[in-house]
Amino acid sequence: MGCGPSSPEAERTREIDKDIKKGQKEDNRIIKLLLLGAGESGKSTIFKQMKKMYGAQPTDEEMVRVTSYVRENVINFMKALCDAVQDFGIDHLQSEADVQAVNELMDVAGPEELTPALAEKLLALWHSDVVQQAWRRRAEFQIIESHTVFIERVMEIADPSYHANFEDMLLVRIKTSGIRNEALEIDSQVFHIYDVGGQKNERRKWIHCFEGVTAIIFVVGLSEYDQVLLEDPTKNRMMDAIELFQEISGSPYFTEKPDRPATKILVFMNKEDLFKQKLETGPKINQIPEWKEDFDSFADIETRRLQAAGQDASEAVIGTNYFISKFRAVAPKGGEGIVFRSTIAIDPGNVRSVWNVCKIAIIEYALYELGS
Numbered sequence: 001m002g003c004g005p006s007s008p009e010a011e012r013t014r015e016i017d018k019d020i021k022k023g024q025k026e027d028n029r030i031i032k033l034l035l036l037g038a039g040e041s042g043k044s045t046i047f048k049q050m051k052k053m054y055g056a057q058p059t060d061e062e063m064v065r066v067t068s069y070v071r072e073n074v075i076n077f078m079k080a081l082c083d084a085v086q087d088f089g090i091d092h093l094q095s096e097a098d099v100q101a102v103n104e105l106m107d108v109a110g111p112e113e114l115t116p117a118l119a120e121k122l123l124a125l126w127h128s129d130v131v132q133q134a135w136r137r138r139a140e141f142q143i144i145e146s147h148t149v150f151i152e153r154v155m156e157i158a159d160p161s162y163h164a165n166f167e168d169m170l171l172v173r174i175k176t177s178g179i180r181n182e183a184l185e186i187d188s189q190v191f192h193i194y195d196v197g198g199q200k201n202e203r204r205k206w207i208h209c210f211e212g213v214t215a216i217i218f219v220v221g222l223s224e225y226d227q228v229l230l231e232d233p234t235k236n237r238m239m240d241a242i243e244l245f246q247e248i249s250g251s252p253y254f255t256e257k258p259d260r261p262a263t264k265i266l267v268f269m270n271k272e273d274l275f276k277q278k279l280e281t282g283p284k285i286n287q288i289p290e291w292k293e294d295f296d297s298f299a300d301i302e303t304r305r306l307q308a309a310g311q312d313a314s315e316a317v318i319g320t321n322y323f324i325s326k327f328r329a330v331a332p333k334g335g336e337g338i339v340f341r342s343t344i345a346i347d348p349g350n351v352r353s354v355w356n357v358c359k360i361a362i363i364e365y366a367l368y369e370l371g372s
């Protein structure tokens, strides 16, 4: 090896090396963010909020689709309740008008059949004693809990002039199948955000987006501590989320390696609004078989800790901290470095304020830890 003037070949090699390095640097500047979590936890709702915040507005075509889905969601909501009334054997309490309304509803084949006349009957049915009895036992069957908002507004939704707005778009339930992604510019950084389907049969597809991930937002349905999976009625949803989190947080794709640091993990304890409502009116955490063994002892210690620190020791805070402790316990190094936040994905103000803090953590992590 000499130190003399470089040959044209050596010069070209140097140029190519420089180009590769530049390309790698530019690639590194792209922040790859995955939204992971079980089905119905709220991933797509957060994805929609992010797209809206950073300029990707829903198209007219999408809103027409949402309008139709809202109508379908409200029909499915009432059908699920009527099925439950029958399954629970509480139909003997029904009035003749209720029986007719149920029969009419069960014949409805599509969203276009939701007429104002049917809507009126559905609203009366929803407020009837029998349906409310079934509603109180909703953990025993599958229903989208947030769709009380739709049934209360069914007269407006059934009106031919109804067009869904962005709030409705956040509330609507459309199951994700496969992987969606969107490139968004956030604070001068390019984020590639991935939204995946969370039901069990969707999870095997996730691996296709596991390379080169900067950060993961793992979404948990906090209010689902008393519910079972749609795809497996023997499995408690919160327990499934904890087991899934154990797999993800310990996956070799995301843990630290000699040539790269670990993927940044944030956990959104979502559906805080439904969680608080459920703690007031539904079963308590210590009544659920999966949690009753150690919840009370955790709550005792946690209450004393929070009170001594002069902090909010409400049932919701203690419940949230209890589940956070379960997630930490299954993560590597006791969940060190993992950020937990309570969220309400259907509330734009809430998501914006939580995201404003989280995005800084992600960008700083990408810039300093990953050295891009």
Ligand SMILES: Nc1nc2c(ncn2[C@@H]2O[C@H](COP(=O)(O)OP(=O)(O)OP(=O)(O)O)[C@@H](O)[C@H]2O)c(=O)[nH]1
Binding pocket: 037, 038, 039, 040, 041, 042, 043, 044, 045, 046, 144, 146, 170, 171, 172, 173, 174, 175, 176, 177, 196, 197, 198, 199, 219, 270, 271, 272, 273, 274, 343, 344, 345, 346, 347
């Ligand atoms: N009240 C309330 N409803 C929520 C919240 N987050 C999500 N939802 C509703 O819960 C339902 C499921 O949310 P999605 O965002 O579709 O859930 P997902 O995780 O994308 O589900 P998959 O696509 O099956 O994996 C929708 O009807 C949402 O509107 C929340 O914080 N509060």
Ligand SMILES: [Mg+2]
Binding pocket: 043, 044, 045, 174, 175, 176, 195, 196, 197, 198
């Ligand atoms: Mg989804």
